[in-house]
Amino acid sequence: MVMVIDELKKDVIRELIKNRKRDDGRDFNEYREISIKTNVISTAEGSADVKIGKSRVMAGVKLEVVEPFPDKPMEGTLTVNADLLPTAHEIFEEGPPNEESIELARVVDRGIRAAEAVDLKSLFIEEGKVWGVFVDIYTLDHDGNLLDTAALAAVAALHTMKVPEYKDEKIIRENLTPKPLLTIPTQCTFAKIGKEIVLDPTYAEELVADARITYCVGDNMLYAIQKAGSGSFSKDEIISLLDKSFEQRKYLLSLLNKL
Amino acid sequence: MGGNSDVPLIVNGRRLDGRKMDELRPITIEAGVLNRATGSAYLTWGKNKVLAAVYGPREVLPKHETNLYGSIVRCRYMMAPFSTEEHGRAGPNRRSREISKVMREAFENVIIKEVYPKTAIDIYVDILEGQGSTRVAAITAAAVALANAGIPMKDIPIGISVGKIDNQIAVDMMREEDNFGQADMPLAIAPMSGDIILLQMDGKMTREEFIYALDLAYTKIGEIREKQINALREFFKKSSAAVENDNEQDNSDLNEIDQQVSKSSLQEPSQELSAENETMENETAGNENSEY
Amino acid sequence: MGKLVIPGDLLSNKPIRNPYTYIKDEKTYAAVVGMFDEEKSKFMPIKASYLPSLRDNVIGIIEEEKPIGYGVNLFSPYHGLLSSKSLRTTFNVGDIILAEVLEISEVKDIWLTKPTKLVGGEIIDVSPTKISRVIGKHSSMLNVLKIGTGSNIVVGKNGLIWIKGGNVPKAIDAIQKIVREAHTSGLTERIMSYLNVTQEMLEKFQRSPQREYY
Numbered sequence: 142m143v144m145v146i147d148e149l150k151k152d153v154i155r156e157l158i159k160n161r162k163r164d165d166g167r168d169f170n171e172y173r174e175i176s177i178k179t180n181v182i183s184t185a186e187g188s189a190d191v192k193i194g195k196s197r198v199m200a201g202v203k204l205e206v207v208e209p210f211p212d213k214p215m216e217g218t219l220t221v222n223a224d225l226l227p228t229a230h231e232i233f234e235e236g237p238p239n240e241e242s243i244e245l246a247r248v249v250d251r252g253i254r255a256a257e258a259v260d261l262k263s264l265f266i267e268e269g270k271v272w273g274v275f276v277d278i279y280t281l282d283h284d285g286n287l288l289d290t291a292a293l294a295a296v297a298a299l300h301t302m303k304v305p306e307y308k309d310e311k312i313i314r315e316n317l318t319p320k321p322l323l324t325i326p327t328q329c330t331f332a333k334i335g336k337e338i339v340l341d342p343t344y345a346e347e348l349v350a351d352a353r354i355t356y357c358v359g360d361n362m363l364y365a366i367q368k369a370g371s372g373s374f375s376k377d378e379i380i381s382l383l384d385k386s387f388e389q390r391k392y393l394l395s396l397l398n399k400l
Numbered sequence: 401m402g403g404n405s406d407v408p409l410i411v412n413g414r415r416l417d418g419r420k421m422d423e424l425r426p427i428t429i430e431a432g433v434l435n436r437a438t439g440s441a442y443l444t445w446g447k448n449k450v451l452a453a454v455y456g457p458r459e460v461l462p463k464h465e466t467n468l469y470g471s472i473v474r475c476r477y478m479m480a481p482f483s484t485e486e487h488g489r490a491g492p493n494r495r496s497r498e499i500s501k502v503m504r505e506a507f508e509n510v511i512i513k514e515v516y517p518k519t520a521i522d523i524y525v526d527i528l529e530g531q532g533s534t535r536v537a538a539i540t541a542a543a544v545a546l547a548n549a550g551i552p553m554k555d556i557p558i559g560i561s562v563g564k565i566d567n568q569i570a571v572d573m574m575r576e577e578d579n580f581g582q583a584d585m586p587l588a589i590a591p592m593s594g595d596i597i598l599l600q601m602d603g604k605m606t607r608e609e610f611i612y613a614l615d616l617a618y619t620k621i622g623e624i625r626e627k628q629i630n631a632l633r634e635f636f637k638k639s640s641a642a643v644e645n646d647n648e649q650d651n652s653d654l655n656e657i658d659q660q661v662s663k664s665s666l667q668e669p670s671q672e673l674s675a676e677n678e679t680m681e682n683e684t685a686g687n688e689n690s691e692y
Numbered sequence: 693m694g695k696l697v698i699p700g701d702l703l704s705n706k707p708i709r710n711p712y713t714y715i716k717d718e719k720t721y722a723a724v725v726g727m728f729d730e731e732k733s734k735f736m737p738i739k740a741s742y743l744p745s746l747r748d749n750v751i752g753i754i755e756e757e758k759p760i761g762y763g764v765n766l767f768s769p770y771h772g773l774l775s776s777k778s779l780r781t782t783f784n785v786g787d788i789i790l791a792e793v794l795e796i797s798e799v800k801d802i803w804l805t806k807p808t809k810l811v812g813g814e815i816i817d818v819s820p821t822k823i824s825r826v827i828g829k830h831s832s833m834l835n836v837l838k839i840g841t842g843s844n845i846v847v848g849k850n851g852l853i854w855i856k857g858g859n860v861p862k863a864i865d866a867i868q869k870i871v872r873e874a875h876t877s878g879l880t881e882r883i884m885s886y887l888n889v890t891q892e893m894l895e896k897f898q899r900s901p902q903r904e905y906y
Contacts, residue, residue, distance in 0.1 A: 240501045243494045251602050255583075354599070363610050366585070366601035369501075371508030373595035376614055383607060439739075457741050457769040468799060510699075512723055515711050516741065518800050519769040547699055550739035550819075552723035554714060555700040592700040592721075629698060632725055636696055636738060640872045 147345040154349050158334045164345060165194075170385060172341045172392070177293060179301040179400050186317070187302030191294040193341060195284035197229075200276060200294035202302045206266065206312060207273035217264025217271045221250035223278035223291060230283035230344075246278065248367045249292045249328070252357025255364035256326035259299060263320070266307050274299070285343035288355050292328035293393070300325060301400055326364055327393040329386040330355040333372050338382065340389070354379070356386040409565040409577055416577075417446070421570040424620055429541065429631035431548040432639070439549020441631060443541035446574055447531035449483075452541035454549040457519035465520070470513030475504035475523040477538055483530040499535045506539060506588045506598040512552040521551055532575035533561040539588045539598065544628050548635060555590040557597060558624045562587070562613040564605055569613045571620055583609075587617055591625055594618070694729035694875070697722040703735060712737045712821075726821075727875040736875055742768035742820040742850040744802045748793040751815065751848030752804075754783045764789065764804060766850045767817060772802045783807070788815065788854065790846055810846060813856030816864055818871050820851040825874040826867060832894070833880055837866055839897050840887025862887070 154164055167173065173194030182188035187202030207218060223246035225233045233239075238246075253259065264272035276299065278291045303317035332342035332350035342350060351372025357365040363383060368374065374382075409416060419425070425446030434440035437453035444450070460466040477500045481488045492500075507523060523546065525538040536559030543556045563573040564583035573584055583603025590597055605613065697703065703713060704720040712724045713735065722728065726737040744750075752772050756763035762783055764772030774783070774791065783789065788811075791804035818826070827834050827847055837845055842858030855863045866887055873879055884894070 238494075240497050243497050244501060247494065247498050255603050361606055363601065363605045363607065364603070366599055367502075368596065368599035369505060371505045371597075373509055373590065373593070373597045374599070375595055376618070379596060379599065379614065380611055383610065387607070438741075459769065459771075512714055515723075515743070516769050547725050548739075550724045550737060550741065550821075552712060552714070552740075553699040554716075554721070554723070556698060632698060633696055636725070639738075640875070 147343075147348060150345045151349045154345055155334065158337050158339070158346075158349075161337070163339065164343065167341075169337065169339045170389075172389070173343075175293070175396055177297050177396055177400065179297050185298075186305065186314070187298040187300075189294045189297035189301070191290050191297060193286055193290045193293070194343065195282060196287055196290045196344075197280075197282035198287060198290040198294045199279045199281055200291070200298040201279070202298045203275045203277070204302075204304060204312075205273050205275065206270055206307060208269055209265075209271040213261075214268075215265050215271075216261040217259070218273040219250070219254060219259055219261065219276070220273065221246050221253070221276045221278065221295065223249065223280070225280050225283075225287070228282075229280040229287075233280075233283070244367070244369065245288055245291055248288060248355055248357075248365065249278065249295050250276075251367075252292065252326050252328055252365040253295065253299070256324050256357070256359050256362075258296070258322040258324050258326055260320060260323050264304070270307075272304060272307075274302070283344060285345070285347050286330050286341050288330045289328055289341060292326075292357070293397075296322070296325060296327075297397060297400060300397060324359055325394060325397050326357050326359050327386075327390045327397075328355060328357045329382075329389050329393075331382050331385070333370075333374065333378075338378065340385065354382060356383055358383075358386050358390055360390075361387075407576070407580065409580060410568060415565070415570065415574070417574060419572075421568055422616060422619070424572045424623060425574065427540075427624065427627050429544055429627045431544050431631040431635035437545075437549070439545045439547070439551065441541045441544035441548060443537055443544070445533070445537040445540070446572075447529060448527070448534055448537045449529040450525060450527055450534070450537045450541045452523070452525045452538065452545040454521065454523055454542070454545045454551060456521035456549070456551065457516035458522070460518065460520040466518055467513075469517050471511070471516050471519045471521050473504055473508045473511055473513070473521050473523070475500050475507060475525070475542075477503055477525050477527075477535065479527040479530055479534065483527045499538075502598050502600065503535065503539055503542070503588075506557060507542065507546065509595075509597040510543075510553045510555050510557055510590055511546070512554060515552045521546075530575070532578045533559075533573050533586060535559065536561050536586045536588065540624060540628065544631050547628075547632055555592045556625070556628055557588050557590050558621045558628070559586065559588045559598070560617050560620055560624060561585060562617045564603060564609060564613070569609055569616060571616050583613075585613060585617075587614075589618070589621055591621055694727045694734070696725070697728045697735075698725050699723050701728070703728055703730075704733065708733075710735065711743050712740055737819075737821045739819045740821050742766065742770075744768070744770060744793050744796050744800075745849070746793055746796065748849040749790060749847070750793060750802075750804070750850040751788065751790050751810065751846065751852035751854055752850070754785050754787045754789060757785060764791070764802075766802065767852060768820075768850050770800045770802050772804050774804050774807055779807070781807075781809070783809065788813075790848065790854070810854050810856075813844075813854050814860055814864070816853050816855070816867065818851050818853065818867065820849065822871045822874045823847060823849055823851060825879065826853065826870055828880060830898075832898075833870065833883065835894060835897050836880060836884050836887060836889050837863060839893050840866065840884070840889045 176192045178190045185201040225242040306313040306316035333352040352370035354368045433442045439454040539559030565581040585601040588598035701722045707715045708720045724737045752764040752766040755765040761776035762774040766772045789807045791807040794805035795803040841863040843863045846854040
């Protein structure tokens, strides 16, 4: 098997992009092939295994009974964590979360939270007790755009989540009630290479990108943005990419609505 | 982003601190406030109190982080435990690490890294009192500290936040608006190009609201930039001023310096200046002195 | 004598190479805060770290003994190195030396040569961008300082200045004045007046051979 070394492809990619071409032949506004499998982990209350091209992320949702946050005593809680595993790429080291994994978790969390996608109000049990929704994002294979892969996995896992029964101070995980999301946020990530901007960058494309920007949107609504990298965007680019995110939403929703 | 609170954030067209939707809180900036750091700035923005220190260019430690062809930029944003209503834990946390990352990336855009290869430029920003939009205050302060340190840059970036409160778009979010508003968007802009070098958003905005918010941010960068320039100018005047117990002749020099600093038009250069100073064209010509 | 400029300010419509400026679309812009004299095309950064050039005279402290020689702290982002080959004297850690930049390696090690120990005296540190003012054209300013204070003064391009003998506090005071007013004109005259040095004294000093002593 021949392994192509992404680090050595930088000049090739830059040339291609300048000529408005991509390494895998995609259009600048096209996603790689996306596959979403849910309910893959029986010990989790919600789970999803998502692939975008060769990137792969698994998300698991666990529900526990917790104390509510003091300022929101009648609502369930949502916590999103991400681990960029050494499994996924040799650049990820063992140890405490690095800034990239912190950023990934916070960006995915932000979009879901701002959209108020999870019906937290319905997760109230009794005074001092609510359901805490814990989403853990496990990156398994890194070929670029872990952000969108993780977001899709988190959303898919949450959308197919089932809430256990809580009775007599005990969690009965055999009795489950589906709790689909109130609204489904969709997320798009773009990379800027030179003057060009591409959707869903591969790892090799990320290596030559000067900047990256992620949008999380709903129906005619913007929920979150995160720009990363030392490159810059003009105001017009920022607005045009928002519009592209709205366009892609239809496609991404069609995948999620099938679940 | 809390979303909804019982407290109205806008009453009679005015915000909780009396501001209109397009008004900034008062900003003060002082450059060169620290002795040890290469460059520094102390900034107040409303009730925010921010101290930025820059060290460098200096040797890179740990050595394995060295870049042979340019400087590396490192940035640490931190909120002091006494800076918030509730006592915070000292040390970095996930939020401060994310902010440090996006700040560093913004400065990596404007710092000209090729001038001092194999060095590190370290930016430390401490929020001593936090009252909403601390990260953009931090960027605004650190930008002045970097210029004060003589770090080569393309431009001096400006930080600013916009957001949505009670369904209206407003500029410069204070803490209550950060917590209870409907959307919050911090930005950093490089004023010469107008490019956006930091952008985050959290909340709910329609496309139209988003565009309006962006435009509103751009209208305010001139005000902030003026504060940055004044801070650098005041520092220059301070470091060029004669001491008070000098004789009369020196005081007249002070007037001359003052005029030079505030005049935007050029004065006639003296013969001596041209003879003694290196010109731009032969900046790195050989020694002028060869004997001691 | 010009105006204060900040990073991003336009200095010239032509491209000019200078470490403290940058070129974009064939135009030159300031990269650091400095004083810019448009007519003379002169840019004096207020503060910048030392960038070594060949044949610069620099002052540093022996920091380390190495197999190849000595490591020298130049109080700049880059380190000085002194090869023990062809050295007639040995040095100790802590010695202050004056040396010349022989070679700048690809990895920015500053190889030094012709080291001289500077014994006693006091060292002050100014921004390297002000050093040429302290020296002056044909060392005129430096000579004024020496005459006016009776001190021996050695100036390193890396911003370090060594002063010994004579009236050291007066020398430091005068140098600080030069640094503060570096961007102004008529500075040499003012310093001459400040130190009671006449034109005659200066000319006499410049005519007589300078005896080097450290």
